[in-house]
Amino acid sequence: MADLWQDAMDHAVAIARRAGEVVREALQDDRKVMTKSSSVDLVTQTDQKVEQLIIQSVKYKFPTHSFIGEESVAAGEPCVLTDRPTWIIDPIDGTTNFVHAFPFVAISIGFSVNKQIEFGVIYSCLEDKMYTARRGKGAFCNGEPLQVSDREDIKQSIIATEFGSSRDPEAVEKIFSSLRNVLCIPVHGVRGAGTAAINMCHVASGCVEAYYEIGIHVWDVAAGSLVVSEAGGVLMDVEGGAVDLMSRRIVAANSRTIAERIVKQIDSFSPLRDDAPPPQTL
Numbered sequence: 001m002a003d004l005w006q007d008a009m010d011h012a013v014a015i016a017r018r019a020g021e022v023v024r025e026a027l028q029d030d031r032k033v034m035t036k037s038s039s040v041d042l043v044t045q046t047d048q049k050v051e052q053l054i055i056q057s058v059k060y061k062f063p064t065h066s067f068i069g070e071e072s073v074a075a076g077e078p079c080v081l082t083d084r085p086t087w088i089i090d091p092i093d094g095t096t097n098f099v100h101a102f103p104f105v106a107i108s109i110g111f112s113v114n115k116q117i118e119f120g121v122i123y124s125c126l127e128d129k130m131y132t133a134r135r136g137k138g139a140f141c142n143g144e145p146l147q148v149s150d151r152e153d154i155k156q157s158i159i160a161t162e163f164g165s166s167r168d169p170e171a172v173e174k175i176f177s178s179l180r181n182v183l184c185i186p187v188h189g190v191r192g193a194g195t196a197a198i199n200m201c202h203v204a205s206g207c208v209e210a211y212y213e214i215g216i217h218v219w220d221v222a223a224g225s226l227v228v229s230e231a232g233g234v235l236m237d238v239e240g241g242a243v244d245l246m247s248r249r250i251v252a253a254n255s256r257t258i259a260e261r262i263v264k265q266i267d268s269f270s271p272l273r274d275d276a277p278p279p280q281t282l
């Protein structure tokens, strides 16, 4: 039977590749940096340009589809996932890396229907690696199938995480407490690419056993969640139980055993949900 969303997925791959060219070209120029929620939450004109490039091209081809885009939400668009076909876009995952030319930068596009991710496309544009996943059909990097690692012993594993962009002392305290707990299991190492999307691709590729973070947004992890699960991995909330992509918390691991072990080490907290109603102004 023909795949209902094949056309959309092909378009996502093509537009992610085009967006990657724009990002690579922009790396040659001066990058004017602006800030959003805090002085370390960075955005550039390239983030905004790439998001518009993706949204305009999708609107032209699929005029009835909806969008959740990082920079559109920052500009005041709602961040609500409905049952409608919805493109969940992070135009540059790893803006801080992009600003500093640290070589992990991704374009991340997840596509959801009935609140289920149907496909995920992550283009790691400085490595020229195109990660794709279609629900029920596997995950791939440049066309080669991906498989998570089969290590069951967390003491022999590498774990990925990030420090995020919150500098709220209570959150920072908990992030460091979790990091200490994980590091001292002990694990072989802790790594972070500086982008949630690429960290999840690393889980899917088998070079790290798990990635966890509190503070991510739905656009950071929508595509990556399917790349991980289609590569045989598992997703979990940081307190165990089902992951909720709007909750800003995630554990993505090669196995339930490793995910549950990570959960035990996490000093959890709950940032404001992505779909929380905007605060009332009097």
Ligand SMILES: O=P(O)(O)OC[C@@]1(O)O[C@H](CO)[C@@H](O)[C@@H]1O
Pocket (backbone or CB within 6 Å): 042, 070, 090, 092, 093, 094, 095, 096, 162, 164, 165, 194, 195, 196, 197, 213, 215, 216, 217, 220
């Ligand atoms: O802002 P960007 O570059 O799209 O997102 C980058 C990022 O820092 O956001 C998450 C934390 O909020 C991290 O996992 C991820 O690496």
Ligand SMILES: [Mg+2]
Pocket (backbone or CB within 6 Å): 090, 092, 093, 094, 196, 219, 220
């Ligand atoms: Mg991001």
Ligand SMILES: [Mg+2]
Pocket (backbone or CB within 6 Å): 047, 070, 090, 091, 092, 093, 094, 095
């Ligand atoms: Mg971004």
